[in-house]
Every structure is written in structure tokens, then in C-alpha cells.
């Protein structure tokens with residue numbers, strides 16, 4: 169989607185680490201996933217699930233798509249809208265004895281363009297049925313309008329929280345270019361949270377897990393204790409909870425109309441979503457599941473999800489404490505906090521770092537430990553007495 173809001177998981181950012189840990193970095197574990205697939209994914213292959221890693225132009229490196237050899241023959245996630253990803257996918261399908269036209273079903277785990285970008289092209293070329301969570305469908309079907317609205321919201325958010333106008337506007341312009349790695353797709357069938365996708369040899373429960381994006385969906389095979397996780401939980405990188413526009417729910421005519429509009433006129437800033445609070449709730453729900461094998465959107469499989477989730481939640485709490493200490497000398501804007509924490513990276517990755525700060529301030533606001541002052545031109549936060 170837009171700059172800083174396509175999937176760019178970063179290494180775990182802890183309060184006691186330097187800025188480089190929150191810089192989007194190429195993850196060696198992710199890059200090695202294709203070479204490692206023979207061994208790390210052996211148990212997945214035994215269940216008929218085959219990892220197909222595809223290159224992306226983003227710092228995260230490759231994205232994992234998954235071929236489920238069952239009836240219907242299904243691809244989970246698609247890769248970005250690039251010729252190289254399409255070629256790599258076709259070649260790896262051939263390696264397994266399939267052609268693109270053999271695909272019968274495509275499922276998209278979330279709206280980020282490294283996962284959804286090729287969906288429209290693949291569905292059109294293969295004739296496969298494109299299936300998504302109900303609330304993801306309007307995003308894919310009205311890609312340009314929704315992406316434009318999302319970028320406008322991001323611009324308004326950056327300006328409201330103290331990012332200098334030239335920086336915010338430059339990032340908005342780059343976002344328009346990056347949007348080309350996504351694309352519109354017609355969704356054939358939608359599924360709801362809790363519904364099952366039924367195959368001849370398995371049943372996958374649809375579990376809505378917002379936070380990293382507003383549309384994250386986990387597919388859970390309860391019988392085999394396997395979960396296809398998208399970017400909800402990754403073994404080697406800590407997924408960001410990124411601020412993004414609320415989804416245009418199919419049942420909400422106002423939002424659907426906004427999504428179908430190609431207008432890019434910035435409106436008043438909407439009420440800020442709290443993605444980190446949503447993400448923490450989602451992680452706690454996933455922690456309750458019985459999972460032996462978690463198949464993520466980047467990097468190697470998740471083998472031990474409970475301690476991994478507990479560690480991620482603790483790291484978020486430590487980081488929130490760190491931001492609270494940065495408010496000891498008086499009120500600050502979220503962007504000032506990002507600059508204090510990450511220096512130059514807070515300029516070049518202004519939206520990503522702003523999302524990180526606002527997410528953690530959201531934890532402190534929810535606990536009544538920080539107060540938000542939106543009375544001025546720039547929103548400021550101060551520690552509660």
C-alpha cells in the first residue's frame with residue numbers, strides 16, 4: 169500500500185536498543201527461506217502445504233506464499249504485482265507439476281501489497297476463485313480509491329503529529345508510486361470471522377486478527393494444529409502495528425462510498441485507530457490456540473508461538489515505558505519522540521516511526537499514564553501526574 173505501510177516488519181525494537189533495530193532491514197532468515205524450505209518446511213509438505221517464496225522490492229525481502237495441494241488446489245497470498253514475482257510463482261508451480269491455470273482458489277491474508285498485489289492478475293489468468301475476509305473485499309475491489317484515502321489519512325496524521333510538511337508531502341508522493349506494486353482484484357467469495365473454508369482433506373477456520381493491518385486473517389487447521397499466519401506473527405521479525413485507515417465495511421454505505429471514490433482531496437483527520445491495542449488483543453487470542461506449526465508471511469515457520477507472543481507483548485510494554493521516560497522533561501509531539509528515539513530514521517521513515525510511537529502511546533493513554541493535548545496545531549502528549 170503506501171510508503172511505510174506495506175508490510176515492512178522490523179527487527180524487534182526494544183527500548184534499550186539503538187535506532188538501527190527499528191530500521192526496516194533485510195532479514196537474513198527471510199531471505200534464506202527458499203533454500204531452507206526442504207528441511208524447515210518438511211512437516212508442512214507432509215500435510216500438503218508447500219512454501220513458495222517470492223521476491224519483493226521491499227526491505228523485508230521475500231514473501232512466503234503457500235500452495236495447499238488439496239481439493240480445491242489453493243494458493244494463500246500472491247506476492248507483489250511484479251513480473252519477477254509472477255515468473256517465480258509460475259516456475260515454482262511447475263516444479264510441483266502445476267500450471268497457473270490449475271489453481272482453483274486464492275486466499276489473501278491481508279491488504280498489504282506484498283501479499284495481495286498479484287491477486288487480480290492471478291485470478292484472471294487462472295480462473296481461480298478469489299476468497300477473502302468480508303472486510304478485505306472492498307479494499308481490493310476499490311484499490312485506487314482506498315489506497316488514495318489511506319495515503320491522505322497518513323498525510324493528515326503526519327502533519328497533525330509534527331512531521332514537517334515537506335517531509336510528509338514527499339512521503340505521500342512516494343506512496344503513490346509504491347501503490348503500483350498492488351492492484352485491484354475482484355473478490356468472488358467472502359468469508360466471515362469464524363467461518364470455515366472446507367477442502368476434501370482439511371478444514372481451515374477463518375480467524376480475524378487485526379493489528380499489523382486492519383484486515384489480517386489467520387487460517388487455522390484445528391485438527392492438524394497448523395496455522396497460516398500471514399504477517400500476524402512472524403518467527404524472526406516483530407510485526408509492526410501500523411496505523412491505517414479503517415476498512416470500508418460492506419455494510420457501511422458511507423465507508424464503501426468513500427472507498428469507491430477516487431478523490432484524493434484530504435478531509436479532516438479521522439479519529440486515530442489504535443492498532444497496537446488491537447494487535448495485542450489479536451496476539452492474546454492466537455496465544456490460546458493449539459499450534460504446532462505456524463506458517464508466516466516472511467521467514468521460517470513459527471514453532472513455539474506461546475513464548476514468542478509473550479515475548480512480543482513484553483517488548484511492547486518495555487518500549488511504552490521508554491516513551492514515558494522521554495516525556496519526563498515536558499510535553500512532546502509523537503514525531504519529536506520518534507526523533508529522540510530513532511534520530512534520522514524518524515525522518516526517512518516518518519510514517520513507520522510515527523506509527524510505532526503512537527501505538528505505544530496508545531498503551532499509556534489506555535492506562536491513564538499519558539494525556540493527549542489536541543488543542544493546538546500539533547498534538548502533544550504529556551505524562552499524567
Ligand SMILES: [Zn+2]
Nearest residue numbers: 175282399465
Ligand atoms: Zn508482508
